[in-house]
Amino acid sequence: MTKIKICGLKRPEDIRAVNEAQPDFAGFVIEVLKSRRNVSVEQVRELAKGLSEQIQAVGVFVNAPLDLVAGLLNDGTLALAQLHGSEDEAYIRQLRQMIDKPLLQAFSIRTEADIERALQSSADYLLLDQGGGGTGQCFDWSLVPELARPFFLAGGLGASNLSEAISQVKPWAVDLSSSLETDGVKDPIKIQAAVKMVRTLEIGF
Structure with missing residues (x-):
């Protein structure tokens, strides 16, 4: 069953929308x-x-101080941390000594070498993105081989290609943000439609 992450929430209205x-x-x-x-x-x-309670909070960090990430994981604010900068294995090792929550590491995918680099990560989950973050653009999905480890697929996913992305790439989870916005803010109708689409695909229509 493919999971779905709605990213970039910042208003109380966004929380109400995802709770729905x-x-x-x-x-x-x-x-x-x-x-x-x-x-x-x-x-x-x-x-x-x-x-x-059924929705896990994910913090997206870019080269953040270790104490900042660990603090929000350890106080129960977050269930996972997404590392979206240039964090290396030394950073991950240090962070693991401070926490007991899963880590998700993001990688920009432009070539097969980028996939190989991602697979070297010791993070619990990978996030494969087009690079740049939140631009609404897809990368070449044919670069993604069949992976044995769980990964999130991000970058340019929306109502028009979500079904194709899941059937072609077979991600453990999909990550959507900009496609679910209207005039720069999250749109409850678009959020509802995206989640419904993923759940429908789970049961084979």
Whole structure:
């Protein structure tokens, strides 16, 4: 069964929308000032409190201080941390000594070599993206071989290609953000439709 993550939540209205739709994961871009979806530590703590118990909160970090990531995992605000910068294996090793929660590492995929690089990661989950984050563009899915380990597929996924992406790439989870926005904010109708589409595919129509 393919899981679904709705990323880039930043308003109480977004929390209400995902609680209604019930995706598996809700993503928050934390202390990434260049992102228009950025939220502060205080904001994510407040927003995550409102999530339905069935939805796991994921913190998206870009080269963040270890204490910041570990603090939000250890205090129960987040269930997973997504490393979306240039974090290396030394960073992951240090972080693992501070936490007991899963790690998700993102990789920009442009060539087969990028896939090989991703597979060297010791993170619990991989996230395969087109690079750049939140641009709404897909990468060449044919680069992704059949993988034995769980991975998230991201980049340019929306209503028009979600079914094709799941059937072709067979990800453990899909990650959507920009395609679920209208005028720059999350659209409850689009969120509901995306989650429903993934759940429908799970039962083979």
